[in-house]
Amino acid sequence: MTFDDYLANYRRKTSKSRRLFDRACKVFPGGISHNIRFFEPYPFFVDAAKGKTLHDVDGNRYTDYWMGHWALILGHSPPNVANKLAWQVKRGTLYGTVNEASVKLAETIQQLVPSAEMLRFSSTGSEATMYATRLARAKTGRRVIAKVIGGWHGFNTTLMQSVNYPFEVDEGPGLVEEDGQFIESIPFNDLEGSLKTLETIKDDLACVIVEPLLGGAGCIPAQKEYLEGLQEFCKRAGGLFILDEIVTGFRLSIQGATGTYRLDPDLITLGKIVGGGMPIGVVCGRREIMSLADPVLNKDKQARCAIGGGTFSANPVTMMAGLATIDYLKRNKERVYSKIDRLGAEARQGLTKIFSENKIACEVTGTGSVFLTHFLSNKVNKITNALDVALSNREMLSRYHRALIASYGIFFLPTKMGAFSFAHNVQDVKNLLSTTSKIVESKALA
Numbered sequence: 001m002t003f004d005d006y007l008a009n010y011r012r013k014t015s016k017s018r019r020l021f022d023r024a025c026k027v028f029p030g031g032i033s034h035n036i037r038f039f040e041p042y043p044f045f046v047d048a049a050k051g052k053t054l055h056d057v058d059g060n061r062y063t064d065y066w067m068g069h070w071a072l073i074l075g076h077s078p079p080n081v082a083n084k085l086a087w088q089v090k091r092g093t094l095y096g097t098v099n100e101a102s103v104k105l106a107e108t109i110q111q112l113v114p115s116a117e118m119l120r121f122s123s124t125g126s127e128a129t130m131y132a133t134r135l136a137r138a139k140t141g142r143r144v145i146a147k148v149i150g151g152w153h154g155f156n157t158t159l160m161q162s163v164n165y166p167f168e169v170d171e172g173p174g175l176v177e178e179d180g181q182f183i184e185s186i187p188f189n190d191l192e193g194s195l196k197t198l199e200t201i202k203d204d205l206a207c208v209i210v211e212p213l214l215g216g217a218g219c220i221p222a223q224k225e226y227l228e229g230l231q232e233f234c235k236r237a238g239g240l241f242i243l244d245e246i247v248t249g250f251r252l253s254i255q256g257a258t259g260t261y262r263l264d265p266d267l268i269t270l271g272k273i274v275g276g277g278m279p280i281g282v283v284c285g286r287r288e289i290m291s292l293a294d295p296v297l298n299k300d301k302q303a304r305c306a307i308g309g310g311t312f313s314a315n316p317v318t319m320m321a322g323l324a325t326i327d328y329l330k331r332n333k334e335r336v337y338s339k340i341d342r343l344g345a346e347a348r349q350g351l352t353k354i355f356s357e358n359k360i361a362c363e364v365t366g367t368g369s370v371f372l373t374h375f376l377s378n379k380v381n382k383i384t385n386a387l388d389v390a391l392s393n394r395e396m397l398s399r400y401h402r403a404l405i406a407s408y409g410i411f412f413l414p415t416k417m418g419a420f421s422f423a424h425n426v427q428d429v430k431n432l433l434s435t436t437s438k439i440v441e442s443k444a445l446a
């Protein structure tokens, strides 16, 4: 079977999706409402989702490894969350003022996440990282934000710098050169290189913001010493250390990477899992920094850091879904994390074995429940940062993922990291491995 046969199969079984996509292209630029959701020849349209399974409009089922941008750690619509949501929707979806569930969720986060002394909710992670960097500038009175090359912190203007390859080129029209004037890029997992750059800007350094695991850029865990080195530099230089835990929070452990790596960040951003399947962002951290946003303490606008929250911040539906999810994780943490981490390890080992037995050079990266296969090329023989990912054989990875979708009912958003949820099981790993073997044997990747 060639790759074209896989594509033909996909087209045959997704004719309703094709028609919907034609309509979508007339109303959405590119037919989508988030750039990464498009893949060739067109994405299938989802009709329903339950547990680990997506159901499309043509009646096909897919075991989901994308899991709502990795947000759904308990699976799609887990009963405990769905019941709480149904109850809350009847009582109102948006009060537009304060509610008890938000206090409970905030107290739960405060109790679980080291350094989260105070917090504020927003509706997206992009807002949370924007607020975190604004707070850092407010606290330090400095301007420069250092971010990792390839680091992804959402679509806000501040951090939309050195995201996509080629990293040194501006991210595109609509952003002006001045937007990047106070952003400095540092190389991921290269402490010496990062410190060298940071040293040159240390007097104006407001913060370093870093993901403990490069998620969007290719599922690469940060080395502990790298994060510790950045943290230490920040403390010495008087800039803030911000850990973007929007992916890793409640994913790597109940305490996120902050707990796993025993870090002491000044600010942390959270999102995804903590919203229980509903939109969310959280900026949290030290009391004296978060207090800069206190409108009661800082009546004078010149003393107040203007971070918002937005119309939908702390809405009771999100708060209920988040509480139900985090409560479940808290009560079942041993069971949940040992299961999903074991599935992740088995997938990484199994995939590595299959590709190496078939003499296909690859590296399966990840940690805990997340993983991604990278096909190596004559340009790159090891995956340590976003540049290595960009130079690896992305076309082959895309073909591999699209062949899984086309003929085996397995969904990875093509080229993106996969994540296990508590709804997955050992049989899913076996299926993933056996179908991968079939695709390798079919020569569709060549």
Ligand SMILES: Cc1ncc(COP(=O)(O)O)c(C=O)c1O
Binding pocket: 069, 123, 124, 125, 126, 127, 129, 152, 153, 154, 155, 211, 215, 216, 244, 245, 246, 247, 271, 272, 280, 281
């Ligand atoms: C590490 C990280 N930070 C921030 C964001 C932005 O979050 P959102 O998509 O909710 O705006 C993302 C989204 O994938 C992310 O992975």
